[in-house]
Amino acid sequence: EPEVTQTPSHQVTQMGQEVILRCVPISNHLYFYWYRQILGQKVEFLVSFYNNEISEKSEIFDDQFSVERPDGSNFTLKIRSTKLEDSAMYFCASWAPSGGAKTRSTDTQYFGPGTRLTVL
Amino acid sequence: AQSVTQPDIHITVSEGASLELRCNYSYGATPYLFWYVQSPGQGLQLLLKYFSGDTLVQGIKGFEAEFKRSQSSFNLRKPSVHWSDAAEYFCAVVHWTGGFKTIFGAGTRLFVKA
Structure with missing residues (x-):
């Protein structure tokens, strides 16, 4: 069973510091995602x-956030200047339409195990 | 806008009793629906999914869910709950914008009592 991996599993940082969360999506997938879960929330x-390139972003994803695929395997989320409210679990996910075409399919979005970010 | 509602914040059931977790969705087209389970501090585990076809879908760990278009519901069920089922359960709908975007409900925390 293919899987999405994330590192580190837990990151502690000081407010105002930059953090980079790393993800290795499933190798033949085409779409990559970041999700966030604040403790006790959805x-x-x-x-x-x-x-x-970014295909869609939420209102949460402001100028402090950026994403990059620096090579053929990694997908990163950078937070430039962390705030206390950035403390959350961050999930990476990947997806690929079957047959390589951009059509609805029965494929599933695969989620990584998450990185818990704690901002002090 | 697409949304998912899980009306129960938490539910407590006795071990061995049956379980039903409610989920209602709002989506204009035919939805892709999912149930995920999350143990404390852990990631998301996919229990089951519905795309089309048979409206009763079977998942892992003895769970099943029934899609009811007329009620915009996708309730999760299990005939006999085990203590290990205690966790947070998230219903989700995938929004198609040329690529998947998963929209999650707020979750229902399941407590299992002996």
Whole structure:
């Protein structure tokens, strides 16, 4: 069973510091995502990424956030200057339409195990 | 706008009793619907999904869910709950914008009493 991996599993940082969360999506997937879950709350969509550019982002994803696919395997989320309210679990996800075409399919979005970010 | 409502914040059932977790969705087209389970501090595990076809879908760990278009519902059921089922359960709908975007409900926390 293919899986999405994320590192680190837990990151502690000081307010105002930059953090980079890393994800390795499933190798043949085309779409990549970041979601956020503040403790005790629901999982929220942050951003989707396709063909080396952001395809959609939520209002949460402001200028402090950026995403990048620096090589053929990693997908990163950077927070430039962390705030206390950025403390959350961050989930990476990936998806690929079957047959490689951009059509609705029966494929599933695969989620990583998450990175817990704690901002002090 | 697409949305998912889970009306129960938490539910407590006795071990061995049956379980039903409610989920209502709002979506203009035919929805892709999912149920995920999350243990404390853990990631999301997919229990089951519905795309089309048979409206009663079977998942892992003995769970099933029934899609009812007329009620815009996708309730999760299990005939006999085990203590290990205690967790947070999220219903979700995928919004198609040329790519998947998963919209989650607020979750229902399940407590299992002996």
